Amino acid sequence: MPTNSASSGLLALGWDGEWAAALAALGDPTVVPARVSRVDRGMCTVMTGTADVRVATQRSMEVAVGDWLGIVPGSATEGGARIVAVLPRRCVFRRQATTNGALPQVVAANIDTVLVCDALDGPLGPRHLERFLALAWQSGATPIVVMTKSDAVPAAEAADAVRAAQAVAAEARVLVVSSATGEGIGDVAPLLVPGRTIALLGLSGAGKSTLVNLLAGSQILATGAVRKDGSGRHTTTHRELVLLGGGGILIDTPGMRALSVLGAGDGVEQAFSDIELLARGCRYSDCTHAGEHGCALAAALADGRLERGRMESWQRLTAEPASTELADARRDVAARKRRKAAKVADRRAART
Numbered sequence: 001m002p003t004n005s006a007s008s009g010l011l012a013l014g015w016d017g018e019w020a021a022a023l024a025a026l027g028d029p030t031v032v033p034a035r036v037s038r039v040d041r042g043m044c045t046v047m048t049g050t051a052d053v054r055v056a057t058q059r060s061m062e063v064a065v066g067d068w069l070g071i072v073p074g075s076a077t078e079g080g081a082r083i084v085a086v087l088p089r090r091c092v093f094r095r096q097a098t099t100n101g102a103l104p105q106v107v108a109a110n111i112d113t114v115l116v117c118d119a120l121d122g123p124l125g126p127r128h129l130e131r132f133l134a135l136a137w138q139s140g141a142t143p144i145v146v147m148t149k150s151d152a153v154p155a156a157e158a159a160d161a162v163r164a165a166q167a168v169a170a171e172a173r174v175l176v177v178s179s180a181t182g183e184g185i186g187d188v189a190p191l192l193v194p195g196r197t198i199a200l201l202g203l204s205g206a207g208k209s210t211l212v213n214l215l216a217g218s219q220i221l222a223t224g225a226v227r228k229d230g231s232g233r234h235t236t237t238h239r240e241l242v243l244l245g246g247g248g249i250l251i252d253t254p255g256m257r258a259l260s261v262l263g264a265g266d267g268v269e270q271a272f273s274d275i276e277l278l279a280r281g282c283r284y285s286d287c288t289h290a291g292e293h294g295c296a297l298a299a300a301l302a303d304g305r306l307e308r309g310r311m312e313s314w315q316r317l318t319a320e321p322a323s324t325e326l327a328d329a330r331r332d333v334a335a336r337k338r339r340k341a342a343k344v345a346d347r348r349a350a351r352t
């Protein structure tokens with residue numbers, strides 16, 4: 001059993017009864033919980049509620065920032081602590097498979113809220129914002145759009161960009177902040193609730209680390225100037241979970257490039273809930289919205305309620321087949337599990 005100080009430390013990290021049940025299901029009383037705050041090649045840093053511990057990772061076990069692990073503590077002479085299990089994830093934000101064939105990577109696990117950060121002095125644009133939002137919805141967390149650097153553009157320009165973001169954000173809230181002047185930080189601060197995990201995502205240079213530092217009240221993370229071409233410098237090079245003194249957990253991530261929404265699935269439906277709703281008004285339930293009689297989307301386009309670009313990107317996303325790489329990966333995992341289960345069953349049968 002964790003001691004009392006360990007358990008209050010664990011609560012601050014988001015530990016709860018459900019996680020305790022998942023740990024108990026491992027059936028080994030020597031195993032204790034720890035949350036992953038940083039992952040490096042072959043090693044990770046975990047927080048136990050009382051200490052930060054470096055633990056070796058195994059190739060066979062994918063460990064991501066935000067994961068809850070079951071570990072067996074061990075002294076240095078015993079080779080240190082050992083990871084026994086990754087507790088089943090509640091939420092997973094994946095970055096999609098890249099064109100060079102790499103599989104989708106877990107960006108962060110067990111997050112409650114995703115702050116999609118978008119700098120007002122170089123906004124993502126609606127199509128990219130849609131992609132971020134679709135992935136965020138798909139992760140199971142609640143996305144919030146944070147338009148950063150409001151001090152860096154004239155008020156009218158900021159207002160236009162915010163309106164454009166609101167038009168694509170649908171159910172997601174849009175906040176406007178400046179880490180330089182503190183504007184809007186009062187809207188972000190209430191999101192910091194003890195035990196709740198918030199991940200910051202966005203392009204490099206969007207001001208994610210600067211915002212984390214401001215919320216933390218100290219310069220805990222490095223930040224960097226944006227290059228003239230606006231591409232940023234990729235100052236943050238690894239994902240990191242930060243426990244704030246006043247409660248709340250933030251995960252800072254390196255800026256992302258070229259996001260693909262292949263396989264974004266349900267996330268697309270939520271990101272485009274307004275169009276999905278409109279489309280229910282089409283006369284025919286199998287309407288392809290390509291000029292059929294009684295098409296509600298055509299009517300909405302005609303009277304300006306719906307923007308053509310937004311409808312086209314919805315059509316593109318919903319037409320996109322589920323990523324074959326993703327589907328293949330899932331099939332491989334399922335097949336491996338089946339083979340393993342069969343082997344265990346064979347061994348059991350052989351013993352009896």
Ligand SMILES: Nc1nc2c(ncn2[C@@H]2O[C@H](COP(=O)(O)OP(=O)(O)OP(=O)(O)O)[C@@H](O)[C@H]2O)c(=O)[nH]1
Nearest residue numbers: 179205206207208209210223224225234235236255
């Ligand atoms: N004017 C202004 N500049 C800001 C603000 N927030 C951040 N910046 C500047 O923007 C640049 C990039 O900020 P970072 O916080 O490093 O951006 P990031 O999103 O963490 O970038 P990566 O780590 O590369 O993904 C830095 O020069 C910051 O000083 C802001 O509110 N206003």
Ligand SMILES: [Mg+2]
Nearest residue numbers: 208209235236
């Ligand atoms: Mg950063």
Ligand SMILES: [Zn+2]
Nearest residue numbers: 282287289295
């Ligand atoms: Zn239609």
